[in-house]
Amino acid sequence: MSWNYLAELEAESVYVLREAFAKLDRLAVLWSLGKDSNVVLWLCRKAFFGHVPFPVIHIDTGKKFPEMYAFREHYARAWGLELIVEMAPPEEEVDPTLPPAARSAARKTLGLQRALEKHGFEGLILGIRRDEQALRAKERYFSPRTADNRWNMKDQPPEFWNQYMTDFPPGTHVRVHPLLHWTEVDIWRYTKRENIPVIDLYFARDGKRYRSLGDRDITFPVESNARTIDEIIAELETTHIPERAGRAMDHESEDAFERLRATGYM
Amino acid sequence: MSDGAIRPLPIVVVGHVDHGKSTLVGRLLHETGSLPEGQVEAVRESSRRRGMPFEWAFVLDALQAERDQGITIDTTQIRFRTARRPYVIIDAPGHKEFLKNMVTGAARAEAALLVIDAAEGVQEQSRRHGYLLRLLGIPQIAVVVNKMDLVDWSAGRFGQVAEGFRAYLAELGLTPLAFVPVSAREGDNLAAHSPRMPWYQGPTVVQVLDSFEAAPRPVDRPLRMVVQDVYKFDQRRIVAGRIESGRLRVGDEIIFSPSNKVVRVRSIEAWNVPEPPEEAVAGESIGITLSEPIFVERGEIVSHLERAPMETTVFRGRIFWLGERPLEVGNTYTLKLGTSEARVRVEAIERVIDTDDLSGRPADHIARHGAGEVILRADRLLALDPFDANPATGRFVLIEDYLPVGGGIVSMEGYPDQRQLVTRRATNIHAVGHAVTREARIARNGHRGGVLWFTGLSGAGKSTLALALERELFRKGYQVYVLDGDNIRSGLNADLGFSPEDRAENIRRVGEVAALFADAGMIAISAFISPYRADRERARRAAGDGFHEIYIHAPLEVCEQRDPKGLYKKARAGEIPDFTGISSPYEPPENPELVVPTHELSFEESLALLVDYVERHFRA
Ligand SMILES: Nc1nc2c(ncn2[C@@H]2O[C@H](COP(=O)(O)OP(=O)(O)OP(=O)(O)O)[C@@H](O)[C@H]2O)c(=O)[nH]1
Numbered sequence: 020m021s022w023n024y025l026a027e028l029e030a031e032s033v034y035v036l037r038e039a040f041a042k043l044d045r046l047a048v049l050w051s052l053g054k055d056s057n058v059v060l061w062l063c064r065k066a067f068f069g070h071v072p073f074p075v076i077h078i079d080t081g082k083k084f085p086e087m088y089a090f091r092e093h094y095a096r097a098w099g100l101e102l103i104v105e106m107a108p109p110e111e112e113v114d115p116t117l118p119p120a121a122r123s124a125a126r127k128t129l130g131l132q133r134a135l136e137k138h139g140f141e142g143l144i145l146g147i148r149r150d151e152q153a154l155r156a157k158e159r160y161f162s163p164r165t166a167d168n169r170w171n172m173k174d175q176p177p178e179f180w181n182q183y184m185t186d187f188p189p190g191t192h193v194r195v196h197p198l199l200h201w202t203e204v205d206i207w208r209y210t211k212r213e214n215i216p217v218i219d220l221y222f223a224r225d226g227k228r229y230r231s232l233g234d235r236d237i238t239f240p241v242e243s244n245a246r247t248i249d250e251i252i253a254e255l256e257t258t259h260i261p262e263r264a265g266r267a268m269d270h271e272s273e274d275a276f277e278r279l280r281a282t283g284y285m
Numbered sequence: 286m287s288d289g290a291i292r293p294l295p296i297v298v299v300g301h302v303d304h305g306k307s308t309l310v311g312r313l314l315h316e317t318g319s320l321p322e323g324q325v326e327a328v329r330e331s332s333r334r335r336g337m338p339f340e341w342a343f344v345l346d347a348l349q350a351e352r353d354q355g356i357t358i359d360t361t362q363i364r365f366r367t368a369r370r371p372y373v374i375i376d377a378p379g380h381k382e383f384l385k386n387m388v389t390g391a392a393r394a395e396a397a398l399l400v401i402d403a404a405e406g407v408q409e410q411s412r413r414h415g416y417l418l419r420l421l422g423i424p425q426i427a428v429v430v431n432k433m434d435l436v437d438w439s440a441g442r443f444g445q446v447a448e449g450f451r452a453y454l455a456e457l458g459l460t461p462l463a464f465v466p467v468s469a470r471e472g473d474n475l476a477a478h479s480p481r482m483p484w485y486q487g488p489t490v491v492q493v494l495d496s497f498e499a500a501p502r503p504v505d506r507p508l509r510m511v512v513q514d515v516y517k518f519d520q521r522r523i524v525a526g527r528i529e530s531g532r533l534r535v536g537d538e539i540i541f542s543p544s545n546k547v548v549r550v551r552s553i554e555a556w557n558v559p560e561p562p563e564e565a566v567a568g569e570s571i572g573i574t575l576s577e578p579i580f581v582e583r584g585e586i587v588s589h590l591e592r593a594p595m596e597t598t599v600f601r602g603r604i605f606w607l608g609e610r611p612l613e614v615g616n617t618y619t620l621k622l623g624t625s626e627a628r629v630r631v632e633a634i635e636r637v638i639d640t641d642d643l644s645g646r647p648a649d650h651i652a653r654h655g656a657g658e659v660i661l662r663a664d665r666l667l668a669l670d671p672f673d674a675n676p677a678t679g680r681f682v683l684i685e686d687y688l689p690v691g692g693g694i695v696s697m698e699g700y701p702d703q704r705q706l707v708t709r710r711a712t713n714i715h716a717v718g719h720a721v722t723r724e725a726r727i728a729r730n731g732h733r734g735g736v737l738w739f740t741g742l743s744g745a746g747k748s749t750l751a752l753a754l755e756r757e758l759f760r761k762g763y764q765v766y767v768l769d770g771d772n773i774r775s776g777l778n779a780d781l782g783f784s785p786e787d788r789a790e791n792i793r794r795v796g797e798v799a800a801l802f803a804d805a806g807m808i809a810i811s812a813f814i815s816p817y818r819a820d821r822e823r824a825r826r827a828a829g830d831g832f833h834e835i836y837i838h839a840p841l842e843v844c845e846q847r848d849p850k851g852l853y854k855k856a857r858a859g860e861i862p863d864f865t866g867i868s869s870p871y872e873p874p875e876n877p878e879l880v881v882p883t884h885e886l887s888f889e890e891s892l893a894l895l896v897d898y899v900e901r902h903f904r905a
Pocket residue numbers: 300301302303304305306307308309340341342355356357358377378379380431432433434435467468469470471
């Protein structure tokens with residue numbers, strides 16, 4: 020195998036996934052249907068020789084793009100996934116003091132929390148990256164969550180030398196982040212190298228494309244003419260517009276994202 | 286195949302609290318045009334809302350608590366690129382309270398910038414961070430002397446700060462690539478030379494970064510693959526793991542340690558690759574199938590037969606301690622090394638290190654944020670490497686109550702490889718059934734056979750007591766014989782020297798010979814220092830239930846004072862390397878059958894104690 024930086028990223032993520040699978044009893048992977056979680060599933064198949072040996076959870080807000088539902092049904096079957104779909108609760112059940120878009124996003128957190136309780140998962144694999152957002156840049160590969168799903172970001176355990184926190188008190192769970200070190204352009208380069216399918220919404224139509232896919236009402240396309248992966252890569256090489264510019268909840272107030280993440284947002 | 290992705294060099298920024306690390310990174314990104322659109326405005330707004338002047342640190346310090354208090358709590362990572370290459374900059378917190386987060390960040394770096402406030406000068410964490418960089422094995426560093434605006438851009442002050450710190454780092458064995466005077470907040474000497482410090486002609490911060498080199502992949506070190514798991518998803522049984530160093534080819538003969546199983550690599554498995562790999566090298570996460578269906582487990586290390594890792598139950602760790610509760614002698618922790626886990630007990634703290642002046646002293650505990658050298662004993666055999674030989678399999682983490690509380694690197698100085706303890710070289714030997722029974726021998730001799738295994742420091746009285754006991758027992762009608770250095774070293778073990786391995790082999794042979802004497806119905810008295818517990822345990826296994834470990838005990842000071850052969854004096858003078866008690870460890874027995882405290886008893890009393898013991902345990 021030719022060794023280069025993408026190979027190194029892949030090897031590191033595979034190592035993380037195998038650690039999670041070896042050490043955590045009830046493990047699941049979150050699938051948002053976006054480019055990052057598709058890469059996570061692909062890396063699982065790399066790590067486990069074609070298999071995804073644990074359930075794949077989709078938290079459905081009911082507000083995804085129609086293309087996303089078609090994609091989910093098709094690849095769940097094609098990749099032999101053990102798919103669990105959980106509906107997010109209605110917005111009325113969410114913390115009313117959050118700003119509007121954050122409130123909408125928080126439905127996903129609540130849905131996730133309920134799914135965790137229902138199935139008793141103690142490990143959850145998520146495709147977040149450090150370069151997406153300044154708080155995610157402080158994450159650990161293995162990030163413990165309290166019994167009530169909280170992230171204690173002011174007192175995280177140390178993590179060094181590929182030794183991850185893989186044991187923790189009963190009732191708590193751990194988030195596993197195999198893509199932490201990847202960047203947006205790494206994701207696209209790998210998607211290209213491996214020929215991983217993605218939803219068409221990422222490619223430009225009428226001068227606009229989605230860089231990041233969330234709920235329909237709080238995610239907006241950015242100006243772009245990139246119609247192929249190569250063009251997306253070229254665009255990302257030069258752009259100074261942050262990836263989550265089209266995510267409304269990030270920009271409502273300085274602390275909105277921190278409040279979301281503290282209570283379990285991904 | 287080139288896919289355009291270039292590996293970013295990971296650089297950590299460390300130093301004392303408030304010396305301007307985050308400001309340096311934030312401003313550096315700005316100076317090199319690396320900040321995303323809208324970021325400067327967002328920082329201005331955040332600063333304004335808090336009634337602060339513009340804080341570049343907010344680019345990194347994203348937590349509300351960090352911004353409110355103007356301090357970095359947790360480490361963060363951010364990307365930027367120069368004309369030469371991309372970087373990932375790891376910003377570490379400087380406050381002592383968050384040392385665990387500093388370690389988290391620094392452990393991933395291949396080079397470091399150590400930031401020092403020109404006005405405040407070198408402080409406690411400047412030194413501690415320097416020490417930790419050394420321990421973490423980060424060899425490339427540069428020192429950034431910041432806030433030059435506060436000292437009137439003074440060349441004199443810069444020289445003063447730089448020289449003091451250069452001396453400290455030199456004592457650690459670290460030579461900085463450069464000392465750069467900057468003002469992080471004002472942007473001086475970051476990306477371009479500052480007109481306010483014309484006296485400085487050295488490199489800018491960007492030039493320093495560009496002069497660092499990426500750590501080479503350890504492909505030429507011995508093969509080490511840590512086993513993560515064994516999968517059976519389909520008809521293949523795949524051993525999965527990562528190659529930490531070296532290379533592995535299909536057909537290679539490999540050994541799993543510490544189980545010591547030898548087998549061949551049948552195939553290297555991979556999913557969605559153009560063709561099945563024939564070879565895998567350092568850094569790759571792979572799966573292999575084996576030529577035979579042997580049982581192996583997570584935690585083992587795969588290597589080639591030659592240049593295999595060491596096996597041991599005891600080692601020295603150079604550690605840093607992050608736990609709220611101090612590390613204490615006698616405490617047990619979970620050790621994680623590679624993918625293996627074991628319970629370890631702190632057997633001794635050889636020294637704690639004061640990172641302010643690098644002095645060391647013995648102690649019974651290491652406090653939070655301290656560093657030191659400890660002896661750790663595991664509840665089972667471990668496979669590992671000295672850190673200097675192979676970092677990835679020579680470093681470890683200690684866990685207490687689920688949390689990582691410390692980390693360290695392995696030193697095996699003075700400890701032998703215990704691999705031969707478990708390796709049976711010849712397998713085609715069958716025990717011979719003797720025509721004379723054990724009972725018949727006991728009936729003829731009037732006593733049982735067995736081994737009196739004396740252990741203790743040089744000068745404790747082993748040989749003198751062994752010879753006196755032999756005479757006394759012989760007089761009483763016992764079949765008895767002393768094995769000691771003189772009759773063993775001159776013949777049976779004439780081929781052995783005094784390295785830790787040879788000493789272990791010396792003791793192994795003595796143990797086997799003593800066991801034969803015992804089997805022949807005699808009492809064998811062995812009088813060797815036999816400093817390692819593992820060696821004595823092996824001698825016990827060889828002799829079975831006739832083995833009696835007898836601790837001939839006198840404290841080191843007493844033995845050194847007696848010094849009957851003048852050996853301690855020579856050892857202290859450095860003329861004898863690996864001298865037990867001085868430059869090589871002595872591991873006292875944990876549960877000896879008998880202790881003879883020769884510093885408290887007269888010679889006659891000691892002898893009487895021994896004779897009485899034999900009379901009670903060996904008479905038929
Ligand atoms: N005058 C002056 N002040 C500076 C300079 N660089 C940083 N500061 C100020 O020093 C203070 C601390 O800066 P930070 O960047 O937060 O320091 P730090 O080293 O990251 O601190 P911790 O991460 O908490 O250890 C801030 O108020 C900065 O504005 C400089 O070059 N000159």
